[in-house]
Amino acid sequence: SWTSWNKREAGSIGRAYNYPHVAATYWAMYRLARNNKDLVSSHKWDWYLDRAYQTAIFLTGRNEQGRYNVGYINMGLMEGTIFVKILEDLKREEWAEKAAQMEGRMKQRADRWIRQAYPFGSEMAWDSTGQEEVYAWCKYFGYDDKALVSLNSIIGYMPTVPHWGYNGNARRYWDFIYCGKLRRYERQLHHYGSGLNAIPVLNEYRENPDDFYLLRVGYGGMMGTLSNIDKEGFASVAFHSFPNTLKWDGYTG
Numbered sequence: 258s259w260t261s262w263n264k265r266e267a268g269s270i271g272r273a274y275n276y277p278h279v280a281a282t283y284w285a286m287y288r289l290a291r292n293n294k295d296l297v298s299s300h301k302w303d304w305y306l307d308r309a310y311q312t313a314i315f316l317t318g319r320n321e322q323g324r325y326n327v328g329y330i331n332m333g334l335m336e337g338t339i340f341v342k343i344l345e346d347l348k349r350e351e352w353a354e355k356a357a358q359m360e361g362r363m364k365q366r367a368d369r370w371i372r373q374a375y376p377f378g379s380e381m382a383w384d385s386t387g388q389e390e391v392y393a394w395c396k397y398f399g400y401d402d403k404a405l406v407s408l409n410s411i412i413g414y415m416p417t418v419p420h421w422g423y424n425g426n427a428r429r430y431w432d433f434i435y436c437g438k439l440r441r442y443e444r445q446l447h448h449y450g451s452g453l454n455a456i457p458v459l460n461e462y463r464e465n466p467d468d469f470y471l472l473r474v475g476y477g478g479m480m481g482t483l484s485n486i487d488k489e490g491f492a493s494v495a496f497h498s499f500p501n502t503l504k505w506d507g508y509t510g
Contacts, residue, residue, distance in 0.1 A: 270326075270327065271327050271328050272327065272328060272329065272380075273316060273327045273328060273329040273330045273332065273334055274329060274332075274334055274335065274380070274386075276312055276313075276315075276316040276327070276334070277334050277335065277336040277337050277339050277340070278336060279312050280309045280312040280313055280316075280339055280340065280343060281336060281339040283305045283306070283308040283309035283312060284305070284306070284309045284339060284342060284343050284346070286300075286305040287302050287303075287305035287306040287309060287346070288346075290302035290305055291306075303350075306343075306346060306347070306350065306352075307355075309343045310343060310347060310352075310355050310359060313340050313343060313359055313362070313363075314358065314359065314362065315327075316330060317330060317359075317362035317363070317365075317366070318362075329379075329380055330366070331366055331369055332378050332379060332380070332387055333370075333376070333377060333386065333387030333388060333389060333390035333391040334386075334387075334390050335386040335389065335390070335449070335450075335453050336389075336390075336453065337389060337390025337393060337394075338389060338390060338393040338456055340359075340363060340390075340393075340394075341393050341394065341397055343359070344356060344359050344360055344363070344397075347359060363394055363397075364394075364398060366394065367394040367395055367397075367398050367400060370391050370394070370395065370400075370403060371395065371400050371402075371403045374406075375406065375410065376391055376403070377391065377407070377410060381431060385411075385414055385427045385428055385429055385450050385454060386450060386453060388407045388408075388410050388411050388454060388457065389407075389453050389454060389456050389457055391403070391404075391407045392404050392407035392408060392411075392457035392460075393456075393457070393460075395407065396460070404457075407457060408457055408458070408461055411427075411454045411457060411458060412458070412474065414427060414428035415427050415428070415451075415454055415455075415458070415474050415477075415478060416474070417470065417473040417474045417477055421481065421484065422446035422447065422481070422496060422498065423446070424473075424477035424481065425451055425455060425473075425474050425475065425476065425477020425478035425479070425480070425481050426446055426447055426451050426477070426478070426481055427448065427450035427451050427453065427454045427478065428444075429444070429445040429448045429450050429495065430442050430443065430444060430445065432445055432448055432494055432495060433445065433494065433495070433497075433506065436494045436508060436509075437494050437495075437506045437507075437508055438506055438507035438508040439497060439502070439506055439507070443497060443498060443499055444498045445494070445495035445496070445497075445498065446481075446495055446496035446497075446498050447481035447482055447484055447485050447495060447496055448494065448495040449482060449485075449492075451477075451478040451479075451481040451482045452478055452479055452481070452482030452483075453478075454478055455474070455475045455476075455477075455478030455479045455482070458471050458474050458475035458478065459471070459472075459475035459476075459479070462475055485505070487505070491509065492509055493505035493506045493507070493508070493509060494506045494508055494509060
């Protein structure tokens, strides 16, 4: 099933959505090793940065037949902002050749998105995970009109209301079916999408510090995501909003 794979499926490398998490781990270790003496002992800082780069290059690469190495590569990937951070650090470290290669790969994706009216596709029929990376790269490459389309899409489904569960909550319904212990279609409260979509909103606020609406929505999304983590460090897939339940789901996701 979706939640319990056999060994072959568990070892699959074909889903693009998995790659930002790996790249983020390498990048975080790079930052720790680069900025703190004797904190990281397994490898030197450049090993971690190179692995983050290599992850991005494989993700966006093609095989000998000209086909992409992985599926969904031309979707906005959740946590995809991490690739902008990696590229910025490649440039900061003056790894010019690697930075140019990665930048070229990512620009191909952004150039595809600006030709689409609403480039927020997903592996699911409707989702709220694509906007974050689309916004990030469109901002990076100066495609401000499409970045604004991304931001407005987020504002459309992330409200600010006087309720902890709905304030800054990215609209989401289907994850309980695939990832929940209690499986049903239901409005999810503070699924990880809340924090994910808060990234572009807060970035836009920093550029427009007089727009307090952006701050309120972004703050709600970030704080809502933190409410998901219990005292033992467990993060639930989301909070059940049906009035007869009103509790965190028993599975992570």
